[in-house]
Amino acid sequence: MMVREAHWNSFIVEEDFKFISENGLNAVRIPVGWWIASDPTPPWPFVGGSLQALDNALSWAEKYKLKVIIDLHAAPGSQNGWEHSASRDGSQEWGITDENIQQTVDVIEFLAARYAKRPSLYAVELINEPLSPGATLESVTKYYKAGYEAVRRHSSTAFVVMSNRLGPMDPRELFPLATGLSLTVIDVHYYNLFEDKFNNLTVQQNIDFIYNNRSSQLNHITTSNGPLTFVGEWVAEWSVNGASKEDYQRVDVDPNFRIRAVNLGGWLVTEGRAKPTLFDGIINSDLLDGSQLQFKSVKTGKYLCAEQGGGSLIVANRTDPQLWEIFRVWRINETTFNFRVYGDQFVGLDRNGNGSGIVAVSDQTPGKSETFVILRSSDDLNRVRILAPNGYYLQVNAEDVVTADWVGSGSDGWEDDDDDPSVFEMKNTERMEGEFQITNGYGPEEAARVMREHWNSFIVEEDFKFISENGLNAVRIPVGWWIASDPTPPWPFVGGSFQALDNALSWAEKYKLKVIIDLHAAPGSQNGWEHSASRDGSQEWGTTDENIQQTVDVIEFLAARYAKSPSLYAVELINEPLYPGATVEALAKYYKAGYEAVRRHSSTAFVIMPIRQRTLQPRELIPVASGLSRSVVDIHFYNMFEDSFDTVQGNIDFIYGHRASQLKEVTMSNGPLSFVGEWVDEWDVVEASKEDYRKYFKAQLEVYGRATFGWAYWSLKHSNNHLSLQWLINNGYVNQTLWQY
Incomplete structure (x- = not known):
């Protein structure tokens, strides 16, 4: 007895629970023996004392915010004949009589009654590894029904875990039983150790077995309308001699692990909607690049x-x-601009006429003859004159004649003379507020100051602590292609984001968070949107081999710099390439080259390949990703940009119906993992209540939680409160219980 007490008091101690929590885990599974129900005087040859150790464990778990699964690892009579089920001589005698089954139910009843009120109790596992054929389906089914009822007599919220039988049998044989019961879980165990077929496998063959056979086995028992699935035991060990540390890291991946991330949007790639005040200091901020x-x-x-x-x-x-x-608009300075039209030509003087005609024929980089000055009335900024490069103002003398030959003063007759042919009413129909707009708007010196201040204040170390403390396990960090040229990126971008990204990886390591580096803005813009740093809405990425190679070089740079960082988990090759401008051919070529660039520096980082936005064929790039290990496809869901429904229930039904179907289409057992890389708790519903938003968030979480790689909310901080996960948490809309367990 003294030996056992010494072991219970030293093998697992409070410091271990602290270690588990600090390393990002959220639960412990504690094997117990059937004799614990008779503590402190269990039957021979067992000794008392383990019950006090289990009491301590529940208290420590509560202190360090860990959940507990109590696992009946050893049932009376032994359910598998192995030493860890307390068999005396290898005999397997559990379940052969009704009395034995009832004795086991009594143990579960005891544990449920004692711990049901403890905040840390999350699940009770009725038995561990019952072995077929000795543990018959009939006896296991009978016991699981009675054991489930025993737990439910004391707790309506604890999960009840039912271990699959080991041996040759149908892995879904327990589904008819478990499917009819609430909060049930099927447990399977995976070891590449205990079968002869693993003895001569190489490192890669073991890894391939995980991605193919194990993935298929798990997928077979994972359904949307049945019990939950649980890989209750697995190890980073195999029968490979001379394996390196990197080899072990490659296989040390929990097949049940899911990314629960938040995007750090609006930080290293500017998006004006995230923080509109960033643009307040720009003179004529309504005339930025891309203004229409x-x-x-x-x-x-x-x-x-x-x-x-x-x-x-x-x-x-x-x-x-x-x-x-x-x-x-292409902005030269606060008053001087080029104008680009629908066909991408620039407005300029007609060089073939008398020098005063106005045309839009140049498709080259604009020069002096395509440069105009806008003069605004001090009383009405939308009342303007346009000074042409020949020194004269544009005027309209007839419906179809526009010339640059008005010779009056630019300050004459703004308000009263509606017959003035040189005066125009200007309307800005759309404004872009991205990285190009803010850096070119401020100019190089002021932009450098503004951006450094933003990078140093918008996301700070305290935010990483907040993310970790609220049960998330990763961040997705958007970056722009110019980061690879930091500290002297090409015009108009400014240096400094590189140091901010370095800080982010360090903070992530400190707070046990994983990092997805997302190339959010590719050279030339992959979608024409402001958050891809397009100058004027043009989409020019992928049109040449040189452009694709330039993008690959950015990925190579990021992979080389961060491959050794413990926090790097994935590299996303590009964000939201837009159909049809980003072609399948260009993306397939780039994804292959980008994947190889990552693999030259890391064999463990996941490589994420987004599907095209607005494509009608979401699986069109699956063949590219399917042939590559540790590949992921990314799909984004925003109901706020859909105008087909405006009711609470309509949105929720759309999530459970259409969104679930879309995600299922790109989620498969033998292909790449699936990732919902962006989603928000916002919609086009007027006067929705707090409870409505909660229901909507929960519905999305339930569906997007089926993604096999995980999900990432957009964003941590945003001027729209419902796009800010930080605001939602701080104001009680959501909390980590929704996503952590």
């Missing part, structure tokens, strides 16, 4: 128009502005 302007002549009431969308004259004969009447 319309100009209406006050004299004729007609809009300037690039005839045929470009390649011809600029006229003024439209009353209903559409795409040809949009002029996209």
